[in-house]
Amino acid sequence: MMQTVAKKRVSLRINGVEQTHEVEPRLLLVDFLRDVVRLTGTHVGCDTSICGACTIMLNDAAVKSCTVLTVQADGTELLTIEGLAQGDKLHPIQDAFWECHGLQCGFCTPGMIMSAHQLLKRNPKPTENEIRHAIDGNLCRCTGYQHIVDAVQYAAKRMGQGAKTRRRS
């Protein structure tokens, strides 16, 4: 159990950038992101994939990166919180969290925003109840969720308007 195990090569695309690394087979994806790629916006809040602070998009699906091995992500495309804004321009969900005071300590926020991102991709006009259930896998201890729900509604509205002007969807 304690012997050195041969490292494995993984190649993946993170926030649009191709990367190749040699990693221990047991290395968790969240630790890979934080310690190897140095993207520390993805957080670790529990050991049991309950809190959702480590949520990222893997091939367009929100996953808890504390429960994925890096080697399982070989060949995939990842989007983390750092990849959401376009340069200085915040993603509408980020902007909405700011506008609606959807965060306090900010620790759960990256994961929360990634879950909201998945929700709005799948359901651009969610009801309050749908939002509350969609972020059920993300715990926040500061906000009581109300301003987060407000933020997701606000983002949905803005993105809906944006989509109309762009004549998409």
Added chain:
Amino acid sequence: MTVSKLVGARIKRREDPALIRGLGQYVDDVRLPEMLHVAVLRSPHAHAKIKSIDAAAARQHPGVVAVVTGAELRDQIDTIPTTADNPTLRIPKHHVLAVDKVCYLGEGVAAVVAESRYTARDALDLIQVEFEPLPAVTDPEKALAPGSAVIHAEWSDNTAFRWEQTQGDLDKAFQRAHKVVKQRLVHQRLAPIAIEPRGVVARYLGTKKELTVWSSTQIPHLLKTHLAKMLKLPEEQVRVIAPDVGGGFGSKLNVYAEEGLLGYLALKLGRPVKWSEERRENFQATIHGRGQVGEVEAALKKDGTILGLKYKVVADVGAYHQLFTPAIPPFTGLMLSGCYKIPAIGIEVTAAFTNKMSTDAYRGAGRPEATYVIERLMDRIAQELKIDPVKVRKINFPTSKEFPFKTATGLAYDSGNYQLALNKALKLAGYEKLRREQKQLRNRGRYLGIGLSTYVEICAMGPGFWEYGKVEVDADGKVKVYSGASPHGQGQKTSFAQIVADQLSVPLEDIEVVHGDTAAVAKGIGTFGSRATAVGGIAVYQAGEKVREKARELASHLLEVDADDLVFSDGRFGVKGVPRRALTIQQIAQQAQTAKNLPKGMERGLSADSTFEPANFTFPFGTHICVVEVEPQTGNVEVRKYVAVDDCGKVINPLLVDGQVQGGIAQGLGQALYEGVVYDENGQLLTGSLMDYALPRAADLPHLQLARTETPSPVNPLGLKGIGEAGTIGSTPAVVSAVVDALAPFGVTHIDMPLTPQKIWTLCQGKKAASGDHR
């Protein structure tokens, strides 16, 4: 103050741009060259002797740099501190790693230092510890009973301390009573669960003799003082940095074993070290909250007026005292009067050592317990005397003219208007309509419950705890604000900037608020007890006033007019009647820096600092109304409506106040319905992960309806009271009250928290709901 522009406005936070991009800097994000990683081996037993520790294999493991045990450290690091102003207090020696024996599950036994986190954790498995288990003491009441095993052999029993107070003629009150109502109440243990677990990084620079400790803490300055003592260093050699802190709720208002341990390891090894708490360690070895069992007894007049109140309580302190452990139960005692006129009150607190993690301040810290006691009592009185729970509260309220209102527990409530908040909440909730709906639904076999809590709390800690602020205007007119408060989500980088922006009439963007680094901020206490704004904000305000007065003096000198002939408006000191003769604060700041033409005796620069220590606490209050529907067939509780009317005095930023209240309500509701730290009789922790300990989720909460009344506090110049804990304090009794009210047809008068479906279902089994009016 000048005409208010920003104070009172819903300004979005200046903290957020970095955090929403994932660019926050929490302790676990701190990476230093040559940094080593620490893992702590924790006791699997609640109570056991340590017979031997064999760390040889761990030391030889590739990548391991050092292994340390309690016996090696006992003389190197001083014990973990606690507050000690109670003559009955017994303080067991609390080492950073256990020496000879362990007293709770999760107590540190040894620590590994390695090149990587994974290696450090691997090596924990190679340490062989021989334990000799001892009988575990887990129930605080049994811990005090004769014949109980004794945890700390220095004393003959498990009493940790006692605290008693009686004021007013209690005997007479009970002799005169028309009726006496009694209720036993359990305040279960809770885990604070900041979503960021704790973490520490320590680095020692030998050439500079500087130990820097990054800690996820609410109290960098207090921690610095205590760490210096623990590590036997002069205080000026220690610097503590609280970077972005991912929530605290009291759990980071402490001095923990790992902070001393990491400081020591950095000094000893000469390389930076890091420890990041795992969530299971957080459940085992970060403080818990609440943990009281008590019996309240009230002497009543026929109409529900309370003549006297007795509360006898056993507090479960755990195995050792952490920083404020002994201060919490007396806080409950002081707040027992609630928002009611009670002429005689007697309190008897006995604190018991148990083989569990320490209890200490968790959001509310003693006040939620007090509020729960008095509010459950109000409901019980309403049940016993068959009067409406609203009426029984109103009968016992002091009027708004009776403030400052002195309680029989020795406090003077600063200001209040309890009727106003209650009436507003009743109106918003549609109370009478709800009661009619409840009656109709009961006839159809559906059980609606309407719960009420009218709370008052004690804030702005307070006399004895000052806070520090400094305001500095640079030559270019940019303003730096320094605060000894150490917010961790509350948003004072925004609200403090609002205060100073109005005071000096400078744009918000030109103000930077600095906190959380003992090298940057000369002194300070920290953020807890809803004090950051109502104490720390006032220190900043006072410093700003000094800056403005200095600017006025300099303007008077430069404009060659009497200071009294100057008017300050729109950021300019202008001569009365000659609006064109004026200097902006930026121009004055520049003159103050260049210092070529200063009045005699004036120091260069435009800055001032201030400490503020309030003469009294503040007492925010409010009314919370919760509406639930309970399903007796499943025991399920659905929260249908929640109305909160809170009064925190003057408000600086309503957006942030709403956020505090909403988060607080969720936590209080969590205690009422879901949360509870459970140890079995052997002291094994059954709720050691977020899979076993239920936190409220988004779908558990309804849309909260918030409103405010505004009764300024006379205690400070801005009329602030504090809002950090009110939601938690007001909500727990309101939710329990609602569930109990729903189950009134089943003869239920009280249920101990958490009100799980299993408990409710069990209570309803075999009982047929009675018909009629049950309130």
